[in-house]
Amino acid sequence: MIKTNKEIGEQYTKFNIHGLDIYVIPKKLSTAYAVLGVDFGSSDTEFLCDGKRLAVPAGIAHFLEHKMFENEDGTDAFEQFSILGANANAFTAASKTCYMFSCTENFEESLALLLKVVTRPHFTDDSVEKERLIINKEIRMYMDDPYWKMYFGLLDAMYHNSTIRTDPAGTEESIADITPELLYNCHRMFYKGDNMALCVCGEVETETVERIARSVLEDLPLGVAERIQEEEPECVRTDRAEAYMDIAVPLFAVGIKCPDIEMGKERIIAGAEHEIILQMVFGKSGRFYNDCYETGLLGDRFSAGFSSERGTSFVMISGSSPKPEEVYRLAMEEIELCRRDFCSRAEFERAKKVCYSTALDVYNSTEEIANAFLGFVFDGCDLLDYTSMLRNADYESVKNRFMRDYRTDRTAFSVVYPKED
Amino acid sequence: MILQSRVLGEGVKLTVLPTDKFKSNLMIVELRCPLRQETATHYSLLTNVLSRCCREYPTLRSFNIALEEMYAADVDSYVSKTGEVQRVRFKLSCIENAYTYDKSDVLAGAMRLLGAMIFDPLLEEGVFPDYVVESEKKNLKEEIQSIIDDKGRFAITRCIRAMCGDEPYSVAVGGDEKVLEGITGADLKKSYDYLLKTAPVDIYFVGNTSIDTLKDYCEKYLPFAPRPYELYQTEVKEGNGEVKRVTEDADAVQSRLCMGYRTGINLHSEEYPALLLACDILGSPSGKLFMNVREKMGLCYYCSPLLDGVKGLLIISAGINAEDREKAERAIEAQVEELKKGNISESELKAAKISAATAYKEIYDSSGAMINWYATRVGMGISITPEEMAARIDAVTVEDITAVSRRLTADTFFMLKGEGGDEE
Numbered sequence: 001m002i003k004t005n006k007e008i009g010e011q012y013t014k015f016n017i018h019g020l021d022i023y024v025i026p027k028k029l030s031t032a033y034a035v036l037g038v039d040f041g042s043s044d045t046e047f048l049c050d051g052k053r054l055a056v057p058a059g060i061a062h063f064l065e066h067k068m069f070e071n072e073d074g075t076d077a078f079e080q081f082s083i084l085g086a087n088a089n090a091f092t093a094a095s096k097t098c099y100m101f102s103c104t105e106n107f108e109e110s111l112a113l114l115l116k117v118v119t120r121p122h123f124t125d126d127s128v129e130k131e132r133l134i135i136n137k138e139i140r141m142y143m144d145d146p147y148w149k150m151y152f153g154l155l156d157a158m159y160h161n162s163t164i165r166t167d168p169a170g171t172e173e174s175i176a177d178i179t180p181e182l183l184y185n186c187h188r189m190f191y192k193g194d195n196m197a198l199c200v201c202g203e204v205e206t207e208t209v210e211r212i213a214r215s216v217l218e219d220l221p222l223g224v225a226e227r228i229q230e231e232e233p234e235c236v237r238t239d240r241a242e243a244y245m246d247i248a249v250p251l252f253a254v255g256i257k258c259p260d261i262e263m264g265k266e267r268i269i270a271g272a273e274h275e276i277i278l279q280m281v282f283g284k285s286g287r288f289y290n291d292c293y294e295t296g297l298l299g300d301r302f303s304a305g306f307s308s309e310r311g312t313s314f315v316m317i318s319g320s321s322p323k324p325e326e327v328y329r330l331a332m333e334e335i336e337l338c339r340r341d342f343c344s345r346a347e348f349e350r351a352k353k354v355c356y357s358t359a360l361d362v363y364n365s366t367e368e369i370a371n372a373f374l375g376f377v378f379d380g381c382d383l384l385d386y387t388s389m390l391r392n393a394d395y396e397s398v399k400n401r402f403m404r405d406y407r408t409d410r411t412a413f414s415v416v417y418p419k420e421d
Numbered sequence: 422m423i424l425q426s427r428v429l430g431e432g433v434k435l436t437v438l439p440t441d442k443f444k445s446n447l448m449i450v451e452l453r454c455p456l457r458q459e460t461a462t463h464y465s466l467l468t469n470v471l472s473r474c475c476r477e478y479p480t481l482r483s484f485n486i487a488l489e490e491m492y493a494a495d496v497d498s499y500v501s502k503t504g505e506v507q508r509v510r511f512k513l514s515c516i517e518n519a520y521t522y523d524k525s526d527v528l529a530g531a532m533r534l535l536g537a538m539i540f541d542p543l544l545e546e547g548v549f550p551d552y553v554v555e556s557e558k559k560n561l562k563e564e565i566q567s568i569i570d571d572k573g574r575f576a577i578t579r580c581i582r583a584m585c586g587d588e589p590y591s592v593a594v595g596g597d598e599k600v601l602e603g604i605t606g607a608d609l610k611k612s613y614d615y616l617l618k619t620a621p622v623d624i625y626f627v628g629n630t631s632i633d634t635l636k637d638y639c640e641k642y643l644p645f646a647p648r649p650y651e652l653y654q655t656e657v658k659e660g661n662g663e664v665k666r667v668t669e670d671a672d673a674v675q676s677r678l679c680m681g682y683r684t685g686i687n688l689h690s691e692e693y694p695a696l697l698l699a700c701d702i703l704g705s706p707s708g709k710l711f712m713n714v715r716e717k718m719g720l721c722y723y724c725s726p727l728l729d730g731v732k733g734l735l736i737i738s739a740g741i742n743a744e745d746r747e748k749a750e751r752a753i754e755a756q757v758e759e760l761k762k763g764n765i766s767e768s769e770l771k772a773a774k775i776s777a778a779t780a781y782k783e784i785y786d787s788s789g790a791m792i793n794w795y796a797t798r799v800g801m802g803i804s805i806t807p808e809e810m811a812a813r814i815d816a817v818t819v820e821d822i823t824a825v826s827r828r829l830t831a832d833t834f835f836m837l838k839g840e841g842g843d844e845e
Binding site for chain 2: 007030031079103104105135141146245247248283285293320322350353358360361366
């Protein structure tokens, strides 16, 4: 299947091999980029395995990601990527694990290697033990990151049961329980043809990708494992999270817990409308930000965004401020003000331009295109529809979403304060 | 890609990298001055003041509204450093006119605002208004202090301070809190006048607009007066063979080790391509450091070299447990020693070469990277394309890398010490 968006001059081809959806997005840039996403992330900590409930340690998806680069003969796949001239990497998020590479030559060999890496697990007691040492260092590195602390503090305040609160790397205690057997089980249950997607972007022929995929993937198991998720109440668990670290100025995040959104078209509309709302109400040309800037409550470090993953949807407004409580109070006030008197149509049109330009900017890099594309695929949507969605967003519908989702009784506030000497 | 340039006046040059690959345009107006403790903070504050508002749009809000109406054109100003040179940059980034849905001429509009930001600032009685200056001083102070928020970056900065304390290189490009304290609107106006009158100007553009049109825009909106075209060089020092060990305590979980080496080589040197490969053999994702210090010994999650090709410094940094310092230092030194002994395999050489070749090709995929490539070299008086550099890289032998590695001299081993290790 080929789909085109003539307005922005972009297109892609989609096909399927052994259940795996593959997307090829042509782009005349030197760098070719491929990303394979597995619908298995750090928030998937309980599922049915061979008919039985299996609870796995926090951090296992990330541990698995690290170990997938080990070859059967004990060598490291990074070495093979390097010799091909490809830069390989991987990351684990709440609802997915992604493996990727970029290159300017040897694309075919690199793609074949990526597909082998992801479909041929090999773990030993020894190598798992070694990896534990390294991941412990990674966990300790994140413990010193105040933004990390602020973010997970916010999620922990907002959510009662959702495993989205789980730190992707887990804790030193949780990963102590990870064994090769558990890793094999996770791989077997989730690394399946219809639970993954591959996006390729660059000056690459669709036929080439198809040929490589066919030659490497002789067969892929199918059938998505059933995840066990606890019911999540609509209200926040607690409205405050606090931490103290060695930083200069307090860092804060305000979260607004929103109702979950169905996969598919609803999701893309919701994403577009939230971005427009945030631009209008909390954007750099808005009343709120500028009043705070003029009075010294906010500086350049300020942003607002919407996120939706694995049954959770929330808005986050974050930045640094000498008086974070005051910013929180004013943000709540701003929401109440907008509920009484919503932003004008002129502000709406301007916000659309900003969001459209941000969305268009993605198309300047093969890496950004493929990553964004994969994100949309996992939401059951299509990146190529997004710019049009933004252009054609409807004022009344945006206003209704604001009235429905921006509730001051569904907010939480996370602050990291500087430690007193 | 054919690079085009025009001299707009003495000391003022326009360089265009024409391409239709991107959906947006990028222009960087770069003014260069020597990096000095007495002036760095002034110029840093100046960029904050200028990018906040201008005479025509006297508040941040009105300025931002004007920019957002032009499809969120980004007109901004900031400082950065290359070696011992401070670059004062004015940036314009906007979407290509063809992608606007109301047929706006975004580029012309954004060029006008870029000009207004640089040449028509908001002044009161001939100087920058107090309330703007004081407010931006507060913001800059926060920015300067916040470097401690990122312990990895902070450690590198402290290592450089310990290593090059008496060289201009250690001057913080963003500014110094104490100097900042005393700056007034009148001081800032003097710095502004001096900078605009004397600093060499290079204007770079990447996008799909002809050089003639751009020249017209520049003449109209960026009327820089002629000035001498000067090049400011950076002193490259050789190490003296003594290793300084410095430790600072931090309120952190992890310790950050930074091992600073002097190379005696920079972009001017014939040996630079070999040095670049030596660094890659150490620091690539399958490099000696990753494979040994991380994978074999499990001492760290990251262990990576940072090469400053202008100053000729190499800093290897790693996040470790405090009690592993000696072990980590020895392990990293052992890998550097391997290079000096010439223990470089065929596949290591091949991987490093292809990685460098890839990096050069990738420059053309990013307008920012293209401008930075030329800006760094133009500022030093070097004229070389990424392709020419790639050809030089290709000719490097194991012997060249060995020879260049022998010039690496350990200078300062710095540690930002966090709490203990895994055992607690």
